[in-house]
Amino acid sequence: MTKYKDFKEYVEENYLDMIMKRLEPYIISHKDDLEEDDFYNISWVEVIGSSVCGITFKDIGDNWIEIRTSIDVEIEFTGKTRYGHDSDTATKTYNVFLKAILEDGLKKVSVTDVSSYDKNIYEKDKSLSQNLVPYMYEEDVERHAEDFLKKHYQKALLQPMPLPVEEIVDDMGMTFFYAPLEDGIFGKTFFGEEKVKVYTDITGSEEIEIMTSPGTMLINPNVYFMYNIGTANNTIIHECVHWDRHRRPFELQRLLEGDCSHISCEIVEKYEGIPEEASAFKWMEWQANQLAPRILMPAKMTKRKLNDFLQARYQINPHERFAIHMEGAINDLSLFFHVSNIAAKLRAIELGYDQAQGVQVYCNGRRLPPFAFMKGTLNKNNTFVIDENNLLYNLMVRPELGRLYAEGKIVYTNCMLCLNTPKYIELSETGEPILTDYALEHVDECCYIFNRRFSASDSYSDTFYRRCFLCRDVDSETFIEADYDEEHKSNQSKADKEKELSIITDFADGMAEFMEDLPGAFSKTLRAHMVRKKIGEEELAFRCHLSVQTISKYLNHNGEKKKYENVLAVGKALCLHPIYMEDLIKKAGFSTDKSDRASIIVKFLIWHHPDDTIEEWQEKLDDAHVSIKLP
Secondary structure (H helix, E strand, C coil): CCCCCCHHHHHHHHHHHHHHHHHHHHHHHCHHHHCCCCCEEEEEEEEEEEEEEEEEEEEEECCEEEEEEEEEEEEEEEEEECCEEEEEEEEEEEEEEEEEEECCCEEEEEEEEEEECCCCCCCCCCEECCCCCECCCHHHHHHHHHHHHHHHCHHHHCCCCCCCHHHHHHHCCCEEEECCCCCCEEEEEECCCCEEEEECCCCCCCEEEEECCCCEEEECCCCCCCCCCCCHHHHHHHHHHHHHHCHHHHHHHHHHHCCCCEEEEECCCCCCCCCCCCCHHHHHHHHHHHHHHHHHCCHHHHHHHHHHHHHHHHHHCCCCCHHHHHHHHHHHHHHHHCCCHHHHHHHHHHCCCHHHHHCCCEECCEECCCCCCCCCCCCCCEECCCCHHHHHHHHHHCHHHHHHHHCCCEEEECCEEEECCCCCEEECCCCCEEECHHHHHCHHHHECCEEEECCCCCCCCCHHHHHHHHHCEECCCCCCEEEECCCCCCCCCCCCHHHHHHHHHHHHHHHHHHHHHCCCCHHHHHHHHHHHHCCCHHHHHHHHCCCHHHHHHHHHCCCCCCCHHHHHHHHHHCCCCHHHHHHHHHHCCCCCCCCCHHHHHHHHHHHHCCCCCHHHHHHHHHHCCCCCCCC
């Protein structure tokens, strides 16, 4: 079989004659396009040479692809000049559009259009790379995952459920076997025929030899993707994504090379990122890595279940630390969707549950107690957790940290660098310093934040791999650098703890004093908070989506009957501390201690989501099927 260096050469050798049969009449009928300053009234043209100079691809649906072929044509022509008739040659570029199906070779090829050359119009959802890999951008990954489920199992988008992976495999016309794959290979998808050995069952007790057909999937029962990130389900869906999105690149490879039959998916310990010139294989792996967990845990359904699990745990034990609730809910989520704990955790972080970063964290060879922090404290390059090697490095290169550590004003415990006060630090039974329960729920208040850097390339947003450190042992290999972030707002005042503690003390004292001075009436209490926050009636009305007249009635007529939903919205719009919020609700005539489902969920939101917007509260209420409708 002839081998070709690229598809451009393949088209030129196999289809240029067909293209020119359609293009030559077009050139003749558009001979006036050759006119220029020296030539006019072109009377005769002849094509004397042609070559393919460019190829672009587009998916046009139903397995068809459009091949936009740019052709350089050398043309001899005769026309009038100011000196009489004359002849000349010119090279002009044209676009010829082909339509074809790429399946076991290029089939049903036809020319659909011819035009003068113009730049290709890039279509985000239809254009394909030179290797026929469909483009996918990080901001569109959720949509692509939903598109996959719409094609192969739409029920998973309508109600939370563990994905029936075997049904999806059948729906896609695939088959899978457990097989004795090479070390480090967790799966293979075959696009052609090949003799392979497979196990008769997952135990691997007996091997047989089979001939693969297109769509055969082999799974290594002993190797799960990235060890603790993927289960067998993740591996199977990962391979399904290859079959769904990446058949054409392999058909193209077979067309050009003749010896491509499968893709092998390897465990990647030190990911090197995806630069612009990355191979098609790396792009395909990135796409499968991104899509598989999102397919197994669709966004809306995952958020609904995680909220349900959090609320259920809070209802059972409302006095337990939130971080412990989160850790339990992540475990519930993994069991429900049949994925690993780590996959469930990463998905929660991805969906905006920042505090999932504080659960199932390993450092210095041990698992840390779950911890919590204020939403929005960390970005993807921040961490509270630092291993011993990086701690020593930072104490040496950061004099202010070294001094505070030497003076005993900060202490290293729970793999975090924490302010050393009784509020945050207590001694364990063995006499070692550990974080208090309060500190574990407020690490942003007492623990330092560090920047982290990995070996992953900065030229591409490979977020899936960057987040893996959160669930693995943080050591000097995976946690390359952790530098004290002196610019982070949470660190800026910690260097001078005396001042920090005085601010905290003043705030607590001020809150107690303000609570004592608050009047007993709802209207006067509301006015006091508006004065304290420097918010007028119009601004408050705008924030909480109520009319100015309603706010005015609340302020001036204490006996005015109030809607529970409106009171919640007013308190949320004022960004009241949970203590102030509950006080305002009580003064409006509503109880905050009721044990019905709606009241418990509202209490949960007040205390554990004080920084959410009204819209975010409403979304959580809707996900929990609570009938409260905020204005």
